[in-house]
Amino acid sequence: MIRYRVTVLELMKRIESQAPGWLEKARNWTDKARKVKKFVEGGPPWRDVKSVFTELQSSKCLYCERCLPRAPISDVERDVEHYRPKKAVHSWPPAASKRDLGLISGFPLGSASAEGYYLLAHNVLNYGASCKTCNSSLKGDRFPIAGPRRTQEDDVRKLRAEKPYLLFPIGDYADTDDPEDLIGFLGTTPIVKVANGHAHRRALVTIGFFQLDRDDLQRERAHVLTTLWEAYEDLQRHRSKKRRMVAKLKIDHLLSGKWHHTSCARAYYALLQTDRAQAEQYYDLSVRMAFR
Ligand SMILES: [Zn+2]
Known part of the structure; x- marks a missing residue:
């Protein structure tokens, strides 16, 4: 919210x-x-x-x-x-x-x-x-x-x-x-x-x-988290300028409030910058949840 x-x-x-x-x-x-x-x-x-x-x-x-x-x-x-x-x-x-x-x-x-x-x-x-x-x-x-x-x-x-x-x-x-x-x-x-x-x-x-921990919401958030992680990785280290540019677009969009589950995205983005190891654990969990 x-x-x-x-x-x-x-x-x-x-x-x-x-x-x-x-x-x-x-x-x-x-x-x-x-x-x-x-x-x-x-x-x-x-x-x-x-x-x-x-x-x-x-x-x-x-x-x-x-x-x-x-x-x-x-x-x-x-x-x-x-x-x-x-x-x-x-x-x-x-x-x-x-x-x-x-x-x-x-x-x-x-x-x-x-x-x-x-x-x-x-x-x-x-x-x-x-x-x-x-x-x-x-x-x-x-x-x-x-x-x-x-x-x-x-x-x-x-x-x-x-x-x-x-x-x-x-x-x-x-x-x-x-x-x-x-x-x-x-x-x-x-x-x-x-x-x-x-x-x-x-x-x-x-x-x-509102059962904000319900399964359908968590699964949608898992898609957001995997996109954010991959975009953040691309932005940090991808050789292609175009991929870095698209990564920036994705991150800005997910944090802007214009797409679903912004509050979850913002919390995860803050974690990405402070505790990469923990963020990677959530990424792994999200991949399993989103694409099962
Ligand atoms: Zn609702």
Whole structure:
């Protein structure tokens, strides 16, 4: 997971440019919800602003950093994700899975809520674009927090007081933690970088919640790591000027944020420069994982 830098003003400009009048309709719809104190069906369609987040996130999933196709026909593969659920919030983890998440047990994860964050249903500061697996299969209407739930609050900055566990990497209005400061990688495996406190638990819960160690993601990261290792080797010692030039292009691209699993790539690139022997071990493991 990496941060996508954008200010509130810039985001609003992008939304207005993509869907003129959408923001005003959204404000009116939020007023309706405020009057009846619950989510109101209808309102300006979320799909109209989806491409703003697709572009902002270089077409990657907000949470797992998988690349999804950019073509409009492929829009079905991603959702406009409501960071805070727009309707009822259910507790996480479900009772049935608690025994499988031993590391996460032992601290509060927030109460359920019948009404949910209905005032944020049409607030773009609560949006991102995520893959169907992260949004529909894993997240759904769950939103674990450490503090008291404040579903009547519509200011996303004030809502930081809820101490959410899930990281939100768009701008810094809803979340000031940089995911790359909290979650690192040993080879292709995500790890918690912070030793204790809420930041430690955020990383732990985010990895567990989105199953960021799942096999398909690790295999994609293995491809990234093998490409990075080989490009780094070429850049250091290949006789061909063209091969060195292509190697530089590959490295820059993999670290730029425009391709999948940038956070893993950046962690591995740092290791390449400080501990070549360890990096080679991860390369060997990645070759076996990627090409099995
Ligand atoms: Zn995802």
